[in-house]
Amino acid sequence: MLGLTVLGSGSQGNALVVHGPEGALLLDAGLSLRELRRRMAAAGIEETALQAVVVSHEHADHITGLGPLVNTLKLPVYCNRGTGLSVCEHRIAPGSLKLFAAGCTFAVGGLSVSPFSIPHDASDPVGFVISADGLKIGVATDLGYASGLVLHHLADCDLLVLECNHDVEMLRQSSRPWSVKHRILGRHGHLSNDACMTLMGQVLRPRTRQLVLAHASRECNRYELIAEMTARQLAALNRTDVHAHVARQDDVLPTLWVG
Numbered sequence: 001m002l003g004l005t006v007l008g009s010g011s012q013g014n015a016l017v018v019h020g021p022e023g024a025l026l027l028d029a030g031l032s033l034r035e036l037r038r039r040m041a042a043a044g045i046e047e048t049a050l051q052a053v054v055v056s057h058e059h060a061d062h063i064t065g066l067g068p069l070v071n072t073l074k075l076p077v078y079c080n081r082g083t084g085l086s087v088c089e090h091r092i093a094p095g096s097l098k099l100f101a102a103g104c105t106f107a108v109g110g111l112s113v114s115p116f117s118i119p120h121d122a123s124d125p126v127g128f129v130i131s132a133d134g135l136k137i138g139v140a141t142d143l144g145y146a147s148g149l150v151l152h153h154l155a156d157c158d159l160l161v162l163e164c165n166h167d168v169e170m171l172r173q174s175s176r177p178w179s180v181k182h183r184i185l186g187r188h189g190h191l192s193n194d195a196c197m198t199l200m201g202q203v204l205r206p207r208t209r210q211l212v213l214a215h216a217s218r219e220c221n222r223y224e225l226i227a228e229m230t231a232r233q234l235a236a237l238n239r240t241d242v243h244a245h246v247a248r249q250d251d252v253l254p255t256l257w258v259g
């Protein structure tokens with residue numbers, strides 16, 4: 001069995017739960033402890049089911065609730081060395097850190113987790129392919145662009161979580177400082193809606209049946225725009241059999257089961 005619950009996703013906080021045969025993993029803890037608990041309860045997820053937290057990178061929208069959560073629930077934190085050095089500053093006991101290396105698969109909670117490097121302005125950011133029972137979920141948000149390595153790992157997944165961060169024109173017209181716009185649009189920033197649509201065309205495979213568009217910017221994107229663009233792109237790709245879901249910042253998505 002393999003499933004995914006998006007507790008929340010967007011530039012103000014990200015947390016996903018991956019359900020496996022022996023429990024669940026929290027993938028990033030970018031919401032407050034209170035919100036994480038409230039949303040897990042709303043989704044019917046028992047806190048005792050959580051086996052570990054797996055962290056993609058150290059930006060606040062991915063680790064805000066990490067320290068309080070793991071200290072309260074006594075959970076191990078899986079991250080790589082670069083992320084771990086930053087994470088330790090957030091009152092996480094070094095003893096609870098379990099280090100992985102990008103490119104090396106590890107097992108936790110009956111799930112096989114394969115981290116891979118992504119182009120983004122953090123210490124050592126990663127995306128993940130998580131698998132169980134021959135089923136695969138690919139997760140890649142916080143991407144400046146879709147590198148060859150990203151394309152390689154995301155190909156052939158049953159469910160994909162792809163970043164659809166901003167509409168380039170909305171970002172250009174926004175009141176954000178030029179330096180921030182430059183960062184977001186850069187090779188180590190975030191994936192635009194247009195780039196996400198291109199990525200979709202590159203990584204969808206016949207087995208890919210579910211898609212989550214995630215990490216939308218609150219000010220420089222609209223959920224309706226993402227949904228429209230995705231529907232248009234899936235139709236153009238002749239893939240109307242793919243179910244697409246737009247992740248929300250403030251709401252939990254119903255759990256998606258794979259297979």
Ligand SMILES: [Zn+2]
Pocket residue numbers: 057059120122142
């Ligand atoms: Zn980030």
Ligand SMILES: [Zn+2]
Pocket residue numbers: 010011014059061062142215
């Ligand atoms: Zn982020």
